[in-house]
Amino acid sequence: MDAGTTGILILLLLIFVLCYLVLEINRKRAQLPAGPAPWPVLGNLWQTDVFPLRKHYPKFIKKYGPVFTVWLGSKPAVVLCGYEVMKDALVGHAEEFGGRPDLPFPRRLMEEEIDPNSDLTWRELRRFTLTTLREFGMGKRTMSERIQKEAHFLVEAVADTKGELFEPKMTLIHAVSNVICSVVFGSRFNYKDKAFLELLDTITNYINYFNSPIAKLYGIFPGIMCYLPGVHSRVLTECEKLKNFIRETVEFHKRTLDPASPRDYIDCFLIKSEKEKSTPWNVYTDQNLIGSVFSLFAAGTTTTSSSLLFCLLVLVKFPHIQAKIHQEIDEALSTNHVPSMEDRVRLPYTNAVIHEVQRYQPIHNENFPREMTRDTVFRGHTIPKGTPAIPLIDSVHTDPVQWETPKQFNPGHFLDENGHFRRREAFMPFSAGKRACPGEGLAQMELFLFLTILLQNFTFKAATEDKDMDVVSLWMALEDKKLHYKFHATRRSVSS
Numbered sequence: 001m002d003a004g005t006t007g008i009l010i011l012l013l014l015i016f017v018l019c020y021l022v023l024e025i026n027r028k029r030a031q032l033p034a035g036p037a038p039w040p041v042l043g044n045l046w047q048t049d050v051f052p053l054r055k056h057y058p059k060f061i062k063k064y065g066p067v068f069t070v071w072l073g074s075k076p077a078v079v080l081c082g083y084e085v086m087k088d089a090l091v092g093h094a095e096e097f098g099g100r101p102d103l104p105f106p107r108r109l110m111e112e113e114i115d116p117n118s119d120l121t122w123r124e125l126r127r128f129t130l131t132t133l134r135e136f137g138m139g140k141r142t143m144s145e146r147i148q149k150e151a152h153f154l155v156e157a158v159a160d161t162k163g164e165l166f167e168p169k170m171t172l173i174h175a176v177s178n179v180i181c182s183v184v185f186g187s188r189f190n191y192k193d194k195a196f197l198e199l200l201d202t203i204t205n206y207i208n209y210f211n212s213p214i215a216k217l218y219g220i221f222p223g224i225m226c227y228l229p230g231v232h233s234r235v236l237t238e239c240e241k242l243k244n245f246i247r248e249t250v251e252f253h254k255r256t257l258d259p260a261s262p263r264d265y266i267d268c269f270l271i272k273s274e275k276e277k278s279t280p281w282n283v284y285t286d287q288n289l290i291g292s293v294f295s296l297f298a299a300g301t302t303t304t305s306s307s308l309l310f311c312l313l314v315l316v317k318f319p320h321i322q323a324k325i326h327q328e329i330d331e332a333l334s335t336n337h338v339p340s341m342e343d344r345v346r347l348p349y350t351n352a353v354i355h356e357v358q359r360y361q362p363i364h365n366e367n368f369p370r371e372m373t374r375d376t377v378f379r380g381h382t383i384p385k386g387t388p389a390i391p392l393i394d395s396v397h398t399d400p401v402q403w404e405t406p407k408q409f410n411p412g413h414f415l416d417e418n419g420h421f422r423r424r425e426a427f428m429p430f431s432a433g434k435r436a437c438p439g440e441g442l443a444q445m446e447l448f449l450f451l452t453i454l455l456q457n458f459t460f461k462a463a464t465e466d467k468d469m470d471v472v473s474l475w476m477a478l479e480d481k482k483l484h485y486k487f488h489a490t491r492r493s494v495s496s
Helices: 003-031 053-064 083-092 104-109 118-135 141-159 169-184 194-210 213-220 231-256 265-276 286-317 319-332 348-360 393-397 440-457 471-479
Strands: 067-072 075-080 376-378 381-383 388-391 458-462 487-491
Touching: 053 067, 053 075, 053 393, 067 213, 075 083, 083 388, 083 393, 104 213, 104 231, 118 265, 118 286, 141 169, 141 440, 141 487, 169 194, 169 265, 169 286, 169 440, 194 213, 194 231, 194 286, 213 231, 231 265, 231 286, 265 286, 286 319, 286 348, 286 440, 286 458, 286 471, 319 348, 319 440, 319 458, 348 440, 440 458
Parallel strands: 075 388
Antiparallel strands: 067 075, 376 381, 458 487
8 A cells, every 4th residue: 555545544534533523522512501612622622712711601601591511622511600500500409510520630649540439438538527627626716716826927927028028929828828737737837948838839839730721631631641741740740749748747647646635637537547447448548648638738728828819919909998997907906906706797898808809809610620420400401420510600709690790899799788797698709519618617717817917917008000900900910920919018006
């Protein structure tokens, strides 16, 4: 067979494969909610008029309704938009929308095989984690006191800048991380600890990677991507150092464990592991301990510190809001009183600003979808078992039916006509249903206490005003590392 004939056969084969893929996608599209037309192989992944969904979902709602389909490569994902749809799915159909798809990158990171009992494992470990966090004070005064103590170190670190320009990101990350570290590892770390700063950098890079387009590509083509160089390889290498740190800490805990007096989460896990070791289905393994600690460390470090940084950005962009919080703190609290969770009732405006920050801040959850646990008829659509479902939280927080001024930063969303704080059902930064973030209570305590204590002590001002950029645009530029934003923190005389 000559080269020309071989080339023609290869071309015909490629055309056949392409036609098959197109027909297969069209067959699946006919069974799913409507959505933007995908490309063969890549789906909608590289279509800049589709992703990021946070930016483009309003036009798809108008065209297809609040439930539509996008394609991640050759695999469809159903997108859920708006409060009513989200509540119906995550709460009304909690079991059906309660799965989690296999995510190749985290599985490779933890060197895990696919666990046929993964949902049972997840349920058991989640139950244990929630119970243990409560035992160590989550939602109680003891946790509030942990945060207050850490806030003292945070105030010292900010005061050390002596009013000079500084970037608060790593300082905030360190403060927030120390709270979860005190529960998980039993100790906090000095703000100048270089080794720990490297670990914080690692976890920040890991989360940033997961929010990037390349993470979607890895999820679609893991068999190819694992052999290619790139940011995913660098992140894996960095995370191995964090895993080694956790392993060493676990080994130290094993050597010094006193079952009668557990010091932290790791001790409790080891005690539980010893009790369960003779059972036929023991999920309390060293591998699951490392994975659980890694997840707690990541979740307990990045999300809350990100919200605190966004809050500071809001306050310097809207100085009248910062001034009003200062006034409320000064009038409600004495000079020497360290804010506590009980003070939320006396600081309704401050509490409202914190909640509005969480509503207004863009949320990246496209790469952390749910998965259908069974074939489900939902809002007139039959969604097959195993289909990823993306609950778009941004669409809930900008739902015009639920919010008076959804596109504006408005603390009044959380205040009644008498100026008292009011809760809103359409507020769900921690998602909802069986997969809701288990650390919501801890995060809310950290946000309130860290922010009020910082504002009791300092006035924040930006180095430049950036009048041409709104808060969200500034935030996106900061996240993409296209902008470095520095602050002045001036000590307030009222707290001296």
